[in-house]
Amino acid sequence: MANFKQILFFDQIGITDIDKVGGKNASLGEMYNQLNPIGINIPNGFALTADAYRLFRKENNIEKKLNDLLLSLDLKTYANLSEIGKKARKIILSANLPAVIENEIRLAYQFLSNQNSIENLDVAVRSSATAEDLPTASFAGRMESFLNINGENQLLDAVLRCYASLFTDRAIKYRHDMGFAKIDIAISVGIQQMVRSDKGASGVAFTIDPDTGFQNTIIVNSCWGLGENIVQGTVTPDEWMVFKPTLHNENWNPILKKQCGRKEFTMIYAEKSTSAKNTIINTTTLTEKQKQFSLNDSEVILLSQWCDTIEKHYKKPMDIEWAKDGLNNKLYIVQARPETIHGKLRKQVREIYKLKEKGTIIAKGIALGDKIASGKARILHSPQEGDQLLEGEILVTDLTNPDWDPIMKKSAAIITNKGGRTSHAAIVARELGTVAVVGSGDATKHIKNGQQITVSCAEGKEGHIYDSLLEWEITEQDFSQLPMPKTDPMLIIADPERAFELSQYPNQGVGLMRMEFAVSNTIKIHPLALCEPEKVTDKAVIAEIKEMIGDYTDSKKYFIDKLAEAVCIVAAAFYPKDVIVRMSDFKSNEYANLIGGKYFEPHEENPMIGFRGTSRYYSDFYRKGFALECEAMKKVRNQMGFLNVKLMIPFCRTIEEGKKVISEMAKNGLVQGQNELEIYVMIEIPSNVLLADEFAQLFDGFSIGSNDLTQLTLGLDRDSELVSYLFSEQNPAVKNLIRQTIQAAKRNNIKVGLCGQAPSDMPEFAQFLVEEGIDSISFNPDALIKGIENILEAEKINVQ
Numbered sequence: 028m029a030n031f032k033q034i035l036f037f038d039q040i041g042i043t044d045i046d047k048v049g050g051k052n053a054s055l056g057e058m059y060n061q062l063n064p065i066g067i068n069i070p071n072g073f074a075l076t077a078d079a080y081r082l083f084r085k086e087n088n089i090e091k092k093l094n095d096l097l098l099s100l101d102l103k104t105y106a107n108l109s110e111i112g113k114k115a116r117k118i119i120l121s122a123n124l125p126a127v128i129e130n131e132i133r134l135a136y137q138f139l140s141n142q143n144s145i146e147n148l149d150v151a152v153r154s155s156a157t158a159e160d161l162p163t164a165s166f167a168g169r170m171e172s173f174l175n176i177n178g179e180n181q182l183l184d185a186v187l188r189c190y191a192s193l194f195t196d197r198a199i200k201y202r203h204d205m206g207f208a209k210i211d212i213a214i215s216v217g218i219q220q221m222v223r224s225d226k227g228a229s230g231v232a233f234t235i236d237p238d239t240g241f242q243n244t245i246i247v248n249s250c251w252g253l254g255e256n257i258v259q260g261t262v263t264p265d266e267w268m269v270f271k272p273t274l275h276n277e278n279w280n281p282i283l284k285k286q287c288g289r290k291e292f293t294m295i296y297a298e299k300s301t302s303a304k305n306t307i308i309n310t311t312t313l314t315e316k317q318k319q320f321s322l323n324d325s326e327v328i329l330l331s332q333w334c335d336t337i338e339k340h341y342k343k344p345m346d347i348e349w350a351k352d353g354l355n356n357k358l359y360i361v362q363a364r365p366e367t368i369h370g371k372l373r374k375q376v377r378e379i380y381k382l383k384e385k386g387t388i389i390a391k392g393i394a395l396g397d398k399i400a401s402g403k404a405r406i407l408h409s410p411q412e413g414d415q416l417l418e419g420e421i422l423v424t425d426l427t428n429p430d431w432d433p434i435m436k437k438s439a440a441i442i443t444n445k446g447g448r449t450s451h452a453a454i455v456a457r458e459l460g461t462v463a464v465v466g467s468g469d470a471t472k473h474i475k476n477g478q479q480i481t482v483s484c485a486e487g488k489e490g491h492i493y494d495s496l497l498e499w500e501i502t503e504q505d506f507s508q509l510p511m512p513k514t515d516p517m518l519i520i521a522d523p524e525r526a527f528e529l530s531q532y533p534n535q536g537v538g539l540m541r542m543e544f545a546v547s548n549t550i551k552i553h554p555l556a557l558c559e560p561e562k563v564t565d566k567a568v569i570a571e572i573k574e575m576i577g578d579y580t581d582s583k584k585y586f587i588d589k590l591a592e593a594v595c596i597v598a599a600a601f602y603p604k605d606v607i608v609r610m611s612d613f614k615s616n617e618y619a620n621l622i623g624g625k626y627f628e629p630h631e632e633n634p635m636i637g638f639r640g641t642s643r644y645y646s647d648f649y650r651k652g653f654a655l656e657c658e659a660m661k662k663v664r665n666q667m668g669f670l671n672v673k674l675m676i677p678f679c680r681t682i683e684e685g686k687k688v689i690s691e692m693a694k695n696g697l698v699q700g701q702n703e704l705e706i707y708v709m710i711e712i713p714s715n716v717l718l719a720d721e722f723a724q725l726f727d728g729f730s731i732g733s734n735d736l737t738q739l740t741l742g743l744d745r746d747s748e749l750v751s752y753l754f755s756e757q758n759p760a761v762k763n764l765i766r767q768t769i770q771a772a773k774r775n776n777i778k779v780g781l782c783g784q785a786p787s788d789m790p791e792f793a794q795f796l797v798e799e800g801i802d803s804i805s806f807n808p809d810a811l812i813k814g815i816e817n818i819l820e821a822e823k824i825n826v827q
Contacts, residue, residue: 033079034131037072037219042341048074049155049215054363062340067333068359071142072150072219073135077157079128080190080213087122093194102203105433108196115194120187132186132218133179139220147178149221149296151361152185152303154192157213170198170214174253175221175296175306182218185303189216197432222361225295225307226353228321229254230264232334235344235366237448237457238395238488241527242344243599244283245269245331248447249321251312252293254348260426260443260450261309263288263466265321269331270599270667279668281331282324283595287577288447290317318578322351330358337363376505377532379809380485383500386493390442390474392467394483394490395453397528399499400440400462401481404474410434421482423474427452435459440482442470442492464490487524504812506533512818514796515803517605518811519782522548523593526600529808533815536604537597538730538805539675539782542611542656545593547621550586551575554652556623557582563623571622583655590659591667598669605671607707607730610656612677614639635744640678640709645687657695664702675707675730680714685725699727707778711735716764719771729772730805733783737761756785756792769799778802787814794821 040048040056048056052074059069084090096115101107124132140148154170171192173185192198193214202212222229230249235242248257248264256262265288273279290312297308322330330349337360338345348362380399405420407413413434416422422438424431426445435441435455440462443452447466456463462482464470470492474480481493517538518529523545546554552572556563560582563569572582579585598606614634618624627648631637643649663669674697679685689699689706699706708715708722711732715722723729733756740761743750755761765781772779780803786793787810796804797818806814 031131031135033076033082033128034135035074035076036135037069037074040074046157047076047078047215048217049077049157050364051153051155051362052215052217053155055217055219058337058340058360058363062333062337062360065336067336068357070220070222070359070361071139072217073139074155075128075132075186075216075218077213077215080215082125083122083128083190086125089118089122092118097199100199100203105200108200108433112194112196112199115199116191119191119194122187124183124187129183132183136179136182136218139218143220149223150176150182151217151219151221152176152182152189153217153219153362154189155215155217156193157215170195172255173303173306174255175225176218176303177299177306181300181303181306186216188303190214195430197430200433219361222350222359223352223354224254224350225252227351227356228252228353229348229350229361230257230321232330232347232349233344233366234334234338234347236268236527237366237453239527239531241530241600243271243602244527245271245274245334246448247322247327247330247334248288250288250290250293251316251321252295252310253307254294254350255307256292256294256309257447258348258451259428260446260452260465262291262312262447263445264290264447266447267322267327267331268596269327270595270602271335272602273668274328274331274335276668280324280666282327283599283667284592285320285324285327287318287320290321291445326351326358333358333360341365376503376507379502379504380483381500381502381809382481382483382485383498386481386495386497388491389480389494390464390467390470390492392442392464392470392490393446393448393453394486394488395448395456395463395465396460396484397525398462399481399483399485401496402439402479404442404476404478404480405438406471406474406476407434421480423470425471426450427455431455435461440464442467442474442482444468444470464492467492487522489524502809504532506812506815509533509812509815510819511535512815512822514801514818514822515780516811516815516818517780517803517805519805519807520597523596525808526597530600532808532811534601534604534811535803536601536671537606538780538803540594540597540606540608542590542594542609543613543617545590546611546613547617549593550589551622552586553618553621553624553627554586554655555627555649556621557586558651558655559627562626564626568623575622583658586655587659587662590656591662594659594663594672595667595669598663598667598672601671602669603671605673606669607673607675607728608660609675609677609709610644610653612640636739641676641680641684641688642678644676645684645691650691653691654695657692657697661696664704665696670703673705673707673728675709676726677709677732678711678735679708679722680712682718682721682725685722689725709735710768710779712739713764716767716771719768720775723771723775723777726777728778729768729780731765731768731779731781731783733761733765733781733785736764740764756783757789762795765796766799769796769801772802773800780805784810786817787811790817790820793817794824797821797825 037056037059042057045053063069153172232247247267250264266286268284270281274281292309293312344366346366403420405416406423410430419439421440423442443465481497484490515535519539521541521544576585615628616634619628644653705727707728708726709732710729782805786804
């Protein structure tokens with residue numbers, strides 16, 4: 028190999044060489060040398076050093092011109108930013124590469140081509156700033172990359188354009204925003220063998236959840252063709268959520284969740300030209316390919332294992348770009364940088380946003396973060412219209428790219444038709460802390476320019492855009508100095524989408540996960556309508572079910588997979604702490620509201636004390652539906668490896684019913700004691716308390732449902748305003764039953780907890796439970812901190 032002075036090949040580069048080749052190239056060299064030998068595929072390449080850029084500036088005598096130009100930038104309004112950027116780029120593009128640089132590029136390119144036995148190797152040419160990809164800032168996307176570069180002339184043109192991209196409007200603005208304006212930032216250029224993902228797939232992966240900072244998951248996004256479509260937010264990608272703790276265990280499936288994106292476009296190679304521009308084109312993805320996943324499960328797992336290894340090597344969360352070669356079907360890592368937004372310490376003070384009123388939803392998409400914003404909608408079609416957006420208005424557009432960055436900073440919220448959780452709009456919104464809903468599909472059609480709207484990301488992973496300005500409230504939860512009490516504080520969870528965020532609160536696990544929330548909000552279809560579809564006769568309902576289950580040929584598997592997915596996310600979030608999942612506890616009127624439910628559910632005058640809970644599970648009427656619930660829980664425990672999941676039976680009226688349901692579960696493969704399976708029972712009927720010792724012989728633990736126990740002890744309907752004033756867990760009769768339950772659990776050496784609002788609302792009730800020796804108390808998320816404070820105070824009093 029020639030003795031290069033301006034070029035370093037990847038095998039000569041390590042992570043300590045950022046000053047020489049920038050963050051991107053230093054990382055590629057590091058991985059090529061350290062991780063390629065252990066089986067992680069990194070395409071080879073070389074880097075034109077930062078010193079080469081400085082030599083280019085010096086020999087063309089353009090340093091003073093550029094500095095003078097940048098000094099004339101209006102730093103208050105940036106009104107002349109576009110003019111300054113255009114002039115700076117023209118200065119660069121009018122200059123010539125020094126002969127020594129040009130010759131070395133030609134020689135290095137020939138060497139790389141020969142290494143691959145190809146006359147002119149297709150390469151990717153990427154800018155790499157010397158301050159790029161630092162843990163405090165990322166220039167990613169601010170400067171240019173050029174793909175499918177072929178031949179020496181195209182390569183030289185691409186290098187010059189990379190130099191010019193140090194002066195794009197967005198790059199200039201970003202340097203000022205990040206305080207780098209006075210730092211001598213040079214640019215290195217990376218030249219790397221192209222992976223033929225134009226015939227395969229590509230995408231990005233985060234080794235941390237990009238929304239919550241939850242560290243035990245890897246998020247993989249993928250689309251057909253070149254990955255620029257994901258970075259630019261042009262497509263809604265496929266997404267997989269992968270669990271790190273079981274990733275390297277062959278006995279468990281680590282894929283928690285997968286979602287098939289629309290993948291609207293496929294970026295492929297264009298016809299060859301002498302210029303580095305227009306070397307790629309975007310084509311519309313065929314309908315059948317839009318419906319197919321762009322990776323199979325084994326590829327996702329292998330890719331995730333690589334990402335996990337990369338994260339461990341760098342000892343920090345990483346943002347990784349990958350590609351699958353469609354010719355040899357191999358996966359490759361093409362970039363890796365530190366994750367700059369969420370790779371930080373967990374917050375100890377949380378702001379909780381909550382809507383105070385309901386409104387009309389006019390659009391919805393992927394929610395980023397958990398905040399709410401409102402204001403006037405401003406529909407823009409290009410960054411050139413950015414002056415129309417006033418400070419505090421809501422930006423509504425088809426998609427964004429880095430040219431939008433200065434505009435996005437002015438907006439109170441961002442809404443896009445296209446893009447996923449790792450698109451440009453999503454990344455910038457997180458960086459800015461701005462409320463955003465991406466991948467809405469058609470928000471620009473349903474939202475009028477100037478319309479007053481409310482954007483809510485505080486209702487789970489789905490973001491809602493409401494017509495008009497709605498009221499909301501913000502409450503703070505501070506747990507920075509909060510010690511953990513002896514009595515276990517646990518969470519009540521209905522929405523699995525909040526699990527990663529809630530797991531970072533002080534807790535000892537989940538005392539109650541309501542299965543019915545996942546059924547009504549994710550599955551939406553009555554389980555018997557999936558078991559016995561022939562009984563559904565309404566054509567509109569049949570069409571709705573078909574639309575919901577999509578490509579599932581077995582409609583029952585749709586129910587099993589979706590329910591298992593919801594439970595797995597919660598189990599993963601709190602792993603290895605206990606997660607107690609209550610089997611479905613719909614009343615017949617609630618079941619009837621599910622799609623297809625009217626064909627199966629009886630009419631009851633008082634469903635609250637009717638056909639609910641355990642009595643459904645072993646009945647000929649619902650046995651098939653309960654079997655689906657059991658299959659989902661078997662998948663969670665036996666395939667996914669979440670042995671921290673315990674199951675709980677609601678509304679079990681008699682000992683005989685308890686025996687029947689345990690037997691029914693065993694028939695469906697959920698055998699008590701097998702594979703560490705524990706089955707709890709809800710204590711919510713006086714008969715449960717009166718026969719507590721007998722119930723303790725059947726079940727592994729008790730969970731007191733204080734709401735139902737109170738209403739059934741006092742004989743009142745808790746939903747009736749006429750008698751609501753009588754409803755109180757503090758009633759001596761109710762407290763006496765709770766006391767008896769705790770004592771019975773202690774006698775029989777089983778765990779006992781309570782789920783309800785009272786211990787957070789009433790310190791004296793928390794004190795009563797602590798005095799009686801309850802093992803755990805479960806709270807709704809908004810009541811957790813207050814509940815813990817009440818327990819701590821009660822434990823202090825109890826000691827005294």
